[in-house]
Amino acid sequence: MPEDLITLITALANQDSENEYLEFKHGNTDPNRIGRDISALANSAALLGHTFAYKIWGIDDTTHELIGTAFNPKVAKVGNQELELWLRQHLSDNAEFRFESVEAFGKHLVLLRIWPAQYRPVLWQGLSYIRTGSSTQELRHGSKREEELWSRTRAEVFELQYALSGLTDDEVLGKLDTDWYRQEFGIPQTTPTEQTLHLLASEHFISIQDSGRYSITNLGALLFARNLNDFPTVSRKALRVIRYEGSSPIAPSRSKTFDFGYAKLDQMLEYIEALLPEQEVIQGARRITLRAFPHTALRELTANMLIHQDLSITGAGPMVCIFDNRIEFTNPGRSLVDVARLLNDPPHSRNEKMAAICRRLHLCEEAGSGWDKVVLDCEQHHLPAPEVEEPGDNMRVTLTRSTPYRELTREQRLDAAYWHACVQYAQRLPMTNTSLRERFALPQSGASQISRLIKACLDENLLKIADPDAGKRYIRYLPYWA
Incomplete structure (x- = not known):
């Protein structure tokens, strides 16, 4: 015994x-x-x-x-x-x-x-x-x-429930990557074990049991596990990345499951970016290799997927699927905010304790600006607007490669115009025919195409006119809810 x-x-x-x-x-x-x-x-x-x-x-x-x-x-x-x-x-x-x-x-x-x-x-x-x-x-x-x-x-709170119990000092240090923990929080690597355990307990990563031994919480395991498979309560929450050939989910070419804790987000992101489709362009006298999707949008979506997933849903975890023409981020749990208001509503975190720690780790901001950054990054790189879906009890965000305006579907054009109005409103800037035309990288001659798009948005009640009495050249547009 x-x-x-x-x-x-x-x-x-x-x-x-x-x-x-x-x-x-x-x-x-x-x-x-x-x-x-x-x-x-x-x-x-x-x-x-x-x-x-x-x-x-x-x-x-x-x-x-x-x-x-x-x-x-x-x-x-x-x-x-x-x-x-x-x-x-x-x-x-x-x-x-x-x-x-x-x-x-x-x-x-x-x-x-x-x-x-x-x-x-x-x-x-x-x-x-x-x-x-x-x-x-x-x-x-x-x-x-x-x-x-x-x-x-x-x-x-799921984060504070126990993932493993009855552990000795050495077993805690063996299960959690305390070297990474000390590095990320600026704690000297020479800190004694007793002090390290005290700090881990103060962060709610571990807890002292009645027997004097230790329990590792789900929070500690999710963020700093050396191997998530050691923790049955969260082993299915490991991030899985799948790369498919072409644009169909029928034939995966490779996959990887990240068994370590979420605190090593940058290592996950490096792997994801290495699998992205690339193209070479000439800038001046140099040939430049560009990845299909911008870094900031990828980082924000990966972090949000991990931090805001519904941890109470068993048998499912966060997943990134990479295709030649798109990348999909899927996590358990539907959005806590109406998906049409993701950019402008106050932030609402499902896992508040993990979000607070991740903010200190600089993995997220807890300021509700993540979606703003994603939309802005897509606009600056002239990508279609991110597509948000909620299949079953999941949330999925899809980024699509840069596509000429003439090849965009009607829905993609409407979505891009709506999110452009939202991001302009958030920045206290007006949305105009000109600003939307520049968002799609169209020349001045494309103004009439944008006018037709804006009319379609008004007809669909996605936008409204800020000042109905303004002259045609000075019309500004707002999201429908503003």
Whole structure:
């Protein structure tokens, strides 16, 4: 049996008394009592913000002396059913617990480890229970405590949940790239292990357990994992990049999954850019190689895809698909902002703690300017406007290679005009026939084409005239919502 389990039980036995998240028993193994206690301890742990709750058999609840127990949850039954299966059938599906047995100091002990309630209170046979001191009681419906418990469980943050637990100092340093962490935050590489662990805990990358060992949070794993495959809760969140030949998703030519943490965004970006289609152009006396897509737009879309994905969606992760004519960025989770207002609405981050750390790492700004940069970069390089889709529970942004105006579809022209009006509005600049013509790199002779495009946008209610009384030469345009 792992030594840390003995250490944990010893540490719990040394506490002054039973409390809202800790109970000792000698021989009371009534299944209904165990079920009620799981509900009460899970809910109390959530209410108090504790990492786990515990019920231990084999410890005197008065003296805390280790006296042992004959209880064996692995063979205990209720009727013809195994105890654990019976308990799970009568508990709500958000209940999580584990029986662990250990021989310690010549005594047989059983520890029931209970996870805090998540998303809603844990119910036993349809009722919710809570602890008051060392007593279990039904949680009164409509009470202040029930209201607070609902608030706490709804605010459960995936980033702070545990990816791995029961780790020693060396195991934490082996799982997390602490050298990269110190480099990125300007911490001397000679910083002692104890101080490094303290800093990691202060950032919520790790947490100290009741046993004295450590847990690595999902946040720590996502950002600084040496290998995300070591962390089952986030292993599917590793970035995958696929390069296809031509413009069809039928024949991938190569793919790569980045198993390290998101803090190494620049390494991911270097790989993506190396796979991009290229073209050679003559500038003056030199032959210049240009990649099909601009760096700033690629960086912003890659960072946003990683940081703002919906981490609660299991079995799916961020993905970049590169074709000869386009590049697609797909992440789990639909946009928290109306896609038509991405450029001008206030920023809204799905994963606030990760976004805050990434801002300090200079991977994002948390200022809502990411989409502005993407649109501006596309305009400056005369690319079609980025296309935004929400297939199922995902968000996909597609960048298309530079395309002459005559070859753009009607939808691409309308989208480009709308986003140009949005970015001009954000910069407190007017959108005019001239500004839109320059966005498409058309000469003066193309003014009539742009006039027809603007009329189509007005007909589709994408744009509106800023001042209806202005003369024809001075007409300015705004997004429809301005």
